[in-house]
Amino acid sequence: MNSVELMVKEHDNILRMLKVVRKACMNILNGGEINYDDFNNMIDFVRKYADAHHHGKEEKFLFKEMQLKLGKLGENLITHGMLVEHDYGRLYMNDLTEALHRVKNGDEESKLDVISNAIGYASLLTRHINKENDAVYKFGENNLPADVMEEINKKSEEFENEAEKQGIQKHYIDMLENLEKKYLA
Template structure:
């Protein structure tokens, strides 16, 4: 399914970005230095790539069809699962922005550093686990359950959206932003992956 292939490749891009976010948090712990401009770049990527470019496509083109056509299981999985988690991600980013504003106003307050780290790390862990659920449960459910004509229509809409945003240079811009932060902070990819190690919540099985 073209739509889920595009979205899984975005997941790979987002996971590599989240890895850099965790490296940025480690950098703060190790050096006690907070570059609020760099954390504001994290917010920019989270809002425009992870949320608008990726969650926006899920919500407008795929999840709406799953909710409408896949019965109670589709409704529960999407409305009470995936959409709630998208909102929780947005909440972490709002918290991060508020913490950065407070830290910029009061750079001597350690508690705002704690709030920055908590919001950034909470976002990274939540979104990593969310992506794992989509790759293993939600997308396969869509691929095997949606009628062929609906899949074609979703694919067409996603293709149009991709062409339009490529014309605007969205993908190129935000992946370059991720690479810029990665060049500065590195990654933690060789370290323990909390979300990958955690089991999926009860009720979410591969056969959903």
């Protein structure tokens, strides 16, 4: 599996988590209590699997080469598009974490902020993933020289193997499956 195929597969896992996030928010909207452990797991998944693991490969390998080798169009697409959206996602997660803390400390109105930040993140990432799968990855694959793509694939494979030794993929996919059983059953 090359690096782009791997990243698309990871997108599928992230989209699965976004469905869980939406269901957890629907539960709050319907008057249910916030399950802080579940939300903390969702945030952990986003920060460590979607951001550090998945975005890590994008930012360190594919996007870096697109910025360096694909001229102004590549630079603008990555710097003013994809990386900005990654930062917005991080902001949503920070704001969600703060909102959960406020609710836990008795601020009922902050439930609105929990829902808005979680749903904002889910909406942002859904659109972001569609852009990457349908345009950004294809632009990179079609325009980066073959030797550069081979190097990206090699670095991504090394990154992936190191993460596998640490059990990152298994841990977060197990977490995802457990949350799906709870929220999507």
